[in-house]
Amino acid sequence: MSQVNPATHGLIETLIDLVKTPDASRIEVAMARYRLDAQGLKIMMEDGKHSIAIRSLEVKDMDTDTQKKLRRELEAVHISCLMVLWMQGIGKDSKLGAATFDPETKSRKARASTLDEVDRFAISDYIQRHRASVEAAAAGESETVH
Secondary structure, three states, X not given: OOOXXXXXXXXXXXXXXXXXXXXXXXXXXXXXXXXXXXXXXXXXXXXXXXXXXXXXXXXXXXXXXXHHHHHHHHHHOOOOEEEEEEEEOOHHHOEEEEEEEOOOOOEEOOOOOOOOHHHHHHHHXXXXXXXXXXHHHHHHHHXXXX
8 A cells, every 4th residue: 555645745736646546535735714703804604613614625636737726726715724635445444644834835834733724624624525425325325225
């Protein structure tokens, strides 16, 4: 089983390596930011957490069209969190892979000991969508069997 080591790569290089890795799946670029009010202050929700806007782009290949789409997404609005998330391995043995990048330079960030609120939200959002996808696939398979 090959392991992806994006520590020395930039965003595009990391995505190219991941796409070529057979046991990497559900590769996504997560772009997140705090939602701001008219005065430029972070919007607080009723539960005391900040409102966070997230966009994700699933990456299945790194052809010219995918790179153009990614470039448009990255230029659309200022982001404070840029991550690549993927599943490494198959089935119950799969593990979450994550690489964080500087939103300005697109270069790999050194691993931080703690994740901020936006990073945690992006990872949680990815995991929830992954679980929903797995459950939907399992439900579809069980319906087909009956």
